[in-house]
Amino acid sequence: MLVSAKEMLTKAKEGHYAVGQFNINNLEWTKAILLTAQELNSPVILGVSEGAGKYMCGYKTVVGMVNGMLEELNITVPVALHLDHGSYEGALKCIEAGFSSVMFDGSHYPIEENIEKTKALVALTTEKGLSLEAEVGSIGGEEDGVIGAGECADPNECKMIADLGVTMLAAGIGNIHGKYPANWPGLSFETLEVVQQKTGSMPLVLHGGTGIPEDMIKKAISLGVSKINVNTECQLSFAAATRKYIEEGKDQQGKGFDPRKLLAPGFEAIKATVKEKMELFGSVNKA
Numbered sequence: 001m002l003v004s005a006k007e008m009l010t011k012a013k014e015g016h017y018a019v020g021q022f023n024i025n026n027l028e029w030t031k032a033i034l035l036t037a038q039e040l041n042s043p044v045i046l047g048v049s050e051g052a053g054k055y056m057c058g059y060k061t062v063v064g065m066v067n068g069m070l071e072e073l074n075i076t077v078p079v080a081l082h083l084d085h086g087s088y089e090g091a092l093k094c095i096e097a098g099f100s101s102v103m104f105d106g107s108h109y110p111i112e113e114n115i116e117k118t119k120a121l122v123a124l125t126t127e128k129g130l131s132l133e134a135e136v137g138s139i140g141g142e143e144d145g146v147i148g149a150g151e152c153a154d155p156n157e158c159k160m161i162a163d164l165g166v167t168m169l170a171a172g173i174g175n176i177h178g179k180y181p182a183n184w185p186g187l188s189f190e191t192l193e194v195v196q197q198k199t200g201s202m203p204l205v206l207h208g209g210t211g212i213p214e215d216m217i218k219k220a221i222s223l224g225v226s227k228i229n230v231n232t233e234c235q236l237s238f239a240a241a242t243r244k245y246i247e248e249g250k251d252q253q254g255k256g257f258d259p260r261k262l263l264a265p266g267f268e269a270i271k272a273t274v275k276e277k278m279e280l281f282g283s284v285n286k287a
């Protein structure tokens, strides 16, 4: 059964580790992430962007696929199904479809409007026992065609949003989605420290987990980050393994064209990436 992300993140914050959110794109992605979480006895959050939701034929299809896998694969570790960077309408749709967690990204609105919309969703998600992630200070990079600059959040605004009763808060600290450019100055730990001071026990979320050096990840966790989002890195490892299979001509040998064979190396590559991240984040055996 899907669970809210609240308990797993409260435990992570107290235990000084982070739970990974891995974004899903299809059946292979979902199966790879769920099986790895089970093998490592780790809690996990499956992230679904609005674009990926559309690609997978809508939120109801996603809920059906994930619930089916939890049962058929005997997944017993805590799993949350979470809308990533949702609009207000998208969040309502996911709640209706059976997601156990949603993110409302109101970071592009003036703070008053972000507060107003987040507040309405706090009421709704609390009533239904679901978790809610809010965002202050937009995360840079490109996601689903939206390009942000990688701002640092205003810690006072973070406190205003945290005080509304959200479950977790994504605060921009110079992190961006996708690969980091060579001249990236790194995470702003000064901002993270002040945000943590102002928001106390609130689990903080680090987006743009792909390509952040290990020491920075560890320092961010020590300063209060309890959820780390990873998307691009699984896509890169899937693509590299699939490219290798085809370049070696394996799709032209025997029944190598069978999708169950053709997609297998990519599937294994996602599993390896998820394992590496769970070990780095410290969530192994924390289910």
Ligand code: 13P
Binding pocket: 023, 047, 084, 085, 176, 177, 178, 179, 206, 207, 208, 209, 210, 229, 230, 231, 232, 233
């Ligand atoms: P990356 O694609 O950079 O790993 O970021 C993922 C993310 O933050 C999803 O919200």
